[in-house]
Amino acid sequence: PVNGDRLVARLKALGQVGALPEGGVCRLALTPEDGAGRDLVVRWMRDQKLQVTIDPIGNIFATRKGTQDGPSVMIGSHIDTVATGGIYDGNLGVLAGLEVLQALDDAGIATVQPVTVAAFTNEEGARFQPDMLGSLVHVGDLPLQEALDTISIDGTRLGDDLADIGYAGTAPLGGIKAAAYLEYHIEQGPVLEAEGIDIGVVEGVQGISWTEITLSGRASHAGATPMRLRRDAGLAAARIAHGVADIAKSIGGDMVGTVGSLRLRPNLVNVVAEMAQMTVDLRHPQEKVLAEAEARLAALVARVAEEEHVSFTRRRLARFEPVAFDGELVGRVEKTAKSLGLSTRRMFSGAGHDAQMLARTCPAAMVFVPSIAGLSHNTAEYTAPDDIANGLAVLGTLALDLAGR
């Protein structure tokens, strides 16, 4: 007897923390706003009498005991957002987990296995790279110290920011074991809405390649420097950004390529830029195709740099191969949705998710619901209450199934 209205009310309440004037929310990872959002969620966890633990990278776990000890059925996601974020991305998965536990309490149901709701640190990767950083540390594939030493786009150190907001916890890393991991999320793309499908059964996550490129040219006078004598780092960056879109379009299919961040120095109207720093985000469901796009990017950068007489360095910000979720658990998501009378469609996830990290250590699967106009990372992000209730029902039913009663 999960309650979709109660979940939507909590989504709205959490959406007030870091709310933007134009709607939507900005709670970039480990900013004071993220801290305030965490405080609210942890208060709800404690109100529900859950056992809250926080690990040294700031991942938050709230556990409802089972009748037996042992690994948890884990329901998780994140509550950090991008700078132009919606109130659903990530938050939905965490708050839906809390709603499932509340519904179990309301119905007086004891589960055999414990159920844990997890909120992982810096899933977005917008302020610190890589994305899914907290879950990557949790599964043991990014050393804690390296993660704590990560520098944000604002120049701050992750460990310092974490301490500042009071979430440098002391619970042992990876201390809470998961028997299975479920993540409920908005699709963030246009497919479910376009096809009129209730539930996306996520088979896996496409590969992600993030590169930072720094181009060094020579500052000079925009009026007095002939075109042929320039070493224009800004022009080189613009040509690369243009070329990234061309690479994605020429590979076609599911290939996407984005230059979301670009900064020039000194960034003045009449100075040829001496420096440009840009990010390139490449993604594809197949490793071979993603690697091909990366090779084309490398060739593009080398060619443009030579033609524009600039030098360059590259830094890998994130690189994750495509992930396939556990076939059996994916099948159970599908069966559960169908048993509830919901229409389903198998699909790959365009966005990265903590589930892809948890999948390294336990069976993991995801439940998607439609995003209006496919919009996410946009303040107008929206999913209808009925859709939210649909996904919640799938999540609750399957979690109870997995945990046993």
Next chain:
Amino acid sequence: PVNGDRLVARLKALGQVGALPEGGVCRLALTPEDGAGRDLVVRWMRDQKLQVTIDPIGNIFATRKGTQDGPSVMIGSHIDTVATGGIYDGNLGVLAGLEVLQALDDAGIATVQPVTVAAFTNEEGARFQPDMLGSLVHVGDLPLQEALDTISIDGTRLGDDLADIGYAGTAPLGGIKAAAYLEYHIEQGPVLEAEGIDIGVVEGVQGISWTEITLSGRASHAGATPMRLRRDAGLAAARIAHGVADIAKSIGGDMVGTVGSLRLRPNLVNVVAEMAQMTVDLRHPQEKVLAEAEARLAALVARVAEEEHVSFTRRRLARFEPVAFDGELVGRVEKTAKSLGLSTRRMFSGAGHDAQMLARTCPAAMVFVPSIAGLSHNTAEYTAPDDIANGLAVLGTLALDLAGR
């Protein structure tokens, strides 16, 4: 008997104000650094017992009386810099003027006409647009109130910044009349050095067209948004920046086009940019060619915006037609240089200068000396002491000639 060493010493001393760790200087107009630079120059003016007046836009005038009243022979330039500036650009013209007056004092020479050294506000146009703002107000072609209301790239109001640094003067605007205007400047381009010429005799200044373009698209998820559904303001900006260089190269000859400033919002690795703001600097010595480049830019912006499904607005930041200096005064610059045994070359200025504004109200001319590697708006900007002394001799000789003894 002008003293080049004394001039170089003052250039270096002023270059300490706002000095950058890597060399060069940052004294963007009306910042505290500009204020400190002004304080030093005004102190030198007062030490030389010149009559200092400051007008309401912050232009500084230092006058040495003549034996007769009447309009001045004016020697001027500016002391504001770009963010990656050298110590010569602008400063040379102002400090050379003071050196000429010091030499007259040293030699006990009285001139018939007064001689005034002027330092105009915000010549660079890097922090406030348009460039040559102070001299444009001085000649009466930009209303004072409009100038004071100009907003900087930092979001501040010019009038407030001017008051903050204590240079909102009370002398009547345009109160000091010029019989002729001389500006001594580094070339900022590569021609004189390449050809081994001592003195550039400047016949005019090329036309300048500055436009700010703001592109509005839609923020969306870099992983989950198919290429064909994007409205990527960043990609549109990159294509326009690439296209500006193509326009300049395809017109060829002296045509230059630069995108020196480009900002994305939210400027994050995994968010398709919802907004991009960029500047376009187009210049050519012929009005017809400049207008043709502007038309091509307008067509480019319209085409790219349509193809990328973004909307756009344009704002004119500066527009100055090419300027031809007074033929007779230009001839006197040439004759003076030759009479001193210096090699000369007639040329157009690639950069904008206060002289092009003064030319609207009196005969104006400029003296150029070589820039090493043609570099300016670069911290490595350099002109050799011998070249500085050459230009100083031309300036001093001609100024005395014009003022009469």
